[in-house]
Amino acid sequence: MPDGAAAPESAPAGETTPDEHSTETVFTTPDDGELELPYWLTSTEEAANTTFPQMTRRLPRLLREAWLLGWRASRRTTVAVLTLQLAAGLAAAFGLISVVGVLDGLLQAGPTPERVRAAVPSLVLLILALAVRGLLTSAATAAHGRLSPMVYEAAEMRLLDLTTRVDLVTFDDPEWRDAMERARDRGIFAAQQVVDHGIEVLTHLVGLVAAAGVLAVLHPALLPMLVLAVVPTAWAAVRAARLGYRSKLRLIAVWRRQRMLAYLLAAREPAAELRAFTIRRFLLTEVGRLLRVSTLEEIRMIGRVVRTNLVGQALSGLATGAAYAMLCWLLWTGRMELAAGGAAAYAINIGIDKLRELAFTANRVYEQGLYFADFQGFCEMSLAHAEPEPGRSAPEDFQEIRLDRVTFSYPDADRPAVKEVSMAIRRGQVIALVGENGSGKTTLAAVLAGLHRPQHGTVTWDGVDVARLDPDSVRDRVAVVMQEPIRWPLSARLNIAIGRHDRPATLDHVQASARAGDAHEFVMELPREYETLLSRHFTDGADLSGGQWQRLAVSRAFHRDAPLLICDEPTANLDARAEHEVYRRLRDLAEGRTVVLITHRMASVREADRIYVLDHGTVVEEGDHEELIAAEGLYAQLFTLQASAYQSA
Numbered sequence: 001m002p003d004g005a006a007a008p009e010s011a012p013a014g015e016t017t018p019d020e021h022s023t024e025t026v027f028t029t030p031d032d033g034e035l036e037l038p039y040w041l042t043s044t045e046e047a048a049n050t051t052f053p054q055m056t057r058r059l060p061r062l063l064r065e066a067w068l069l070g071w072r073a074s075r076r077t078t079v080a081v082l083t084l085q086l087a088a089g090l091a092a093a094f095g096l097i098s099v100v101g102v103l104d105g106l107l108q109a110g111p112t113p114e115r116v117r118a119a120v121p122s123l124v125l126l127i128l129a130l131a132v133r134g135l136l137t138s139a140a141t142a143a144h145g146r147l148s149p150m151v152y153e154a155a156e157m158r159l160l161d162l163t164t165r166v167d168l169v170t171f172d173d174p175e176w177r178d179a180m181e182r183a184r185d186r187g188i189f190a191a192q193q194v195v196d197h198g199i200e201v202l203t204h205l206v207g208l209v210a211a212a213g214v215l216a217v218l219h220p221a222l223l224p225m226l227v228l229a230v231v232p233t234a235w236a237a238v239r240a241a242r243l244g245y246r247s248k249l250r251l252i253a254v255w256r257r258q259r260m261l262a263y264l265l266a267a268r269e270p271a272a273e274l275r276a277f278t279i280r281r282f283l284l285t286e287v288g289r290l291l292r293v294s295t296l297e298e299i300r301m302i303g304r305v306v307r308t309n310l311v312g313q314a315l316s317g318l319a320t321g322a323a324y325a326m327l328c329w330l331l332w333t334g335r336m337e338l339a340a341g342g343a344a345a346y347a348i349n350i351g352i353d354k355l356r357e358l359a360f361t362a363n364r365v366y367e368q369g370l371y372f373a374d375f376q377g378f379c380e381m382s383l384a385h386a387e388p389e390p391g392r393s394a395p396e397d398f399q400e401i402r403l404d405r406v407t408f409s410y411p412d413a414d415r416p417a418v419k420e421v422s423m424a425i426r427r428g429q430v431i432a433l434v435g436e437n438g439s440g441k442t443t444l445a446a447v448l449a450g451l452h453r454p455q456h457g458t459v460t461w462d463g464v465d466v467a468r469l470d471p472d473s474v475r476d477r478v479a480v481v482m483q484e485p486i487r488w489p490l491s492a493r494l495n496i497a498i499g500r501h502d503r504p505a506t507l508d509h510v511q512a513s514a515r516a517g518d519a520h521e522f523v524m525e526l527p528r529e530y531e532t533l534l535s536r537h538f539t540d541g542a543d544l545s546g547g548q549w550q551r552l553a554v555s556r557a558f559h560r561d562a563p564l565l566i567c568d569e570p571t572a573n574l575d576a577r578a579e580h581e582v583y584r585r586l587r588d589l590a591e592g593r594t595v596v597l598i599t600h601r602m603a604s605v606r607e608a609d610r611i612y613v614l615d616h617g618t619v620v621e622e623g624d625h626e627e628l629i630a631a632e633g634l635y636a637q638l639f640t641l642q643a644s645a646y647q648s649a
């Protein structure tokens with residue numbers, strides 16, 4: 001179940017469903033408390049408060065990072081896009097200069113045929129420039145079309161690569177999880193958008209430089225007027241983007257909760273319990289309430305954006321009027337020729353257009369840049385949590401694994417889950433970890449499997465500290481049957497073969513592993529036997545019972561064929577016959593291998609070579625069954641309690 005999914009804490013168990021709310025109710029019940037910026041998002045608030053000058057300063061860095069992303073995705077395509085866009089921009093600039101030439105020719109003094117003749121060379125250049133620009137733009141669009149999905153792919157792969165490289169304990173760090181949500185939610189798309197709009201910025205910049213150059217030549221006083229006309233539009237665009245980002249930031253917590261609840265309503269796994277506990281209405285009401293909060297906020301935000309844009313456009317209109325008024329004044333006072341005036345009017349028009357487009361796209365870069373920053377922040381955070389670089393490889397096999405005063409704590413935990421544990425595990429032994437719920441068995445097994453690195457103490461394999469070994473090479477020597485094994489949506493064959501996916505496996509080999517895990521018989525009863533897809537989410541997919549999934553997980557572990565096998569409650573869902581079979585096979589497997597067994601079924605640990613009893617993270621007793629019974633401690637208590645329950649049954 002996703003985290004937080006079980007906590008629609010503030011929802012009243014109302015009798016109404018969202019569709020029973022009138023539109024009136026929906027739009028008049030704002031819930032401002034819901035939109036307080038969550039405390040864990042305060043660092044991102046800084047990004048949401050970026051001002052116009054700050055944005056202007058940030059833009060070059062954003063553009064550089066966008067190009068870098070494109071560069072990583074495909075160097076050739078990035079160079080092609082840049083060159084073609086630049087060339088298209090230059091052709092457009094050349095066209096603009098030709099138009100000025102045409103106007104200059106047509107508006108000069110003299111008889112009309114001569115004026116037309118004077119305009120012809122510029123006209124020919126104009127046609128050529130337009131044709132070349134058309135060709136270049138098409139080629140640039142094609143290259144851009146290739147680059148854009150490549151960037152998306154590269155960004156998605158980078159995110160997944162970093163997510164799977166962090167150490168396991170990072171998944172319990174709420175700050176990292178939240179950063180991941182934000183990076184996944186908008187970050188990947190934003191990365192693609194920053195590249196896309198970054199390219200447009202370049203094109204518009206070339207066009208603008210051409211228009212400004214023409215104006216500066218015709219009359220330098222017109223240049224500042226051009227800028228003045230666009231500043232209000234740019235201001236409005238940046239402000240609107242900031243409003244949008246802030247609003248989305250506030251809504252993230254609401255959306256996360258709403259999505260989790262929507263998942264619970266629509267997914268197959270909770271469907272039975274949802275009906276059994278008749279909680280449909282309760283959840284629907286909560287989802288409806290969250291959706292309402294989000295709708296209201298979006299409506300409020302759109303109103304503010306429209307008002308901002310209106311102010312920007314009005315001021316921009318005034319400034320454009322002022323630019324044309326200045327042009328008229330220059331003509332009126334004879335400071336400018338009529339021909340130059342016509343060309344200047346055209347250049348002002350084009351210049352304002354280009355500036356507006358530039359402001360718009362630069363703003364899009366900035367806007368997406370806010371989300372892109374989330375993506376980058378997550379990448380940096382994940383790199384900081386990445387597992388250490390591979391050291392030397394773990395030995396193929398071992399004679400002894402030794403734990404020396406190992407202590408491990410989960411992030412933000414008040415006390416260690418495993419404290420000062422020392423033990424020696426020799427090759428071929430069956431070791432059992434027992435203890436009450438929460439005593440630290442699973443955590444200790446995860447330390448043994450190389451999944452958690454202890455904060456204190458050492459784990460050594462034949463005297464070599466595991467901290468100095470490549471973590472993947474250690475895990476490669478371990479097979480784990482987890483408490484809740486993953487139900488891979490793959491065929492039955494692959495569900496077993498994935499245990500050793502790095503080596504080709506014949507069906508005979510997979511079947512042998514399935515027999516060892518007591519899974520062969522029920523797999524053969526599936527509609528397509530070993531090729532049956534084990535997921536009800538797809539056509540012709542089949543599902544298994546909890547016990548069958550567990551037997552498949554045991555088969556997967558057998559298939560891994562590793563010197564150390566760790567079984568965390570491998571028989572929790574098994575019937576008595578299957579449990580007996582699994583333990584018999586585990587004992588067979590232990591010949592030459594080492595098994596660490598965690599179970600609450602005390603009868604299953606009797607034959608273990610050594611039993612460690614855990615309590616609040618520390619080893620309180622150790623020895624074999626007889627020794628521990630004779631000691632009359634916690635083990636003896638737990639054993640007698642279970643045995644008497646069976647006897648009285």
Ligand SMILES: Nc1ncnc2c1ncn2[C@@H]1O[C@H](COP(=O)(O)OP(=O)(O)OP(=O)(O)O)[C@@H](O)[C@H]1O
Pocket residue numbers: 172410411413417435436437438439440441442443444
């Ligand atoms: N991911 C986690 N984040 C924080 N604390 C955790 C996490 N997993 C376990 N703990 C805490 O660590 C302690 C040991 O848990 P662990 O799962 O190792 O116990 P266990 O003996 O395997 O329990 P059980 O018999 O119920 O499986 C418990 O107090 C538990 O609350």
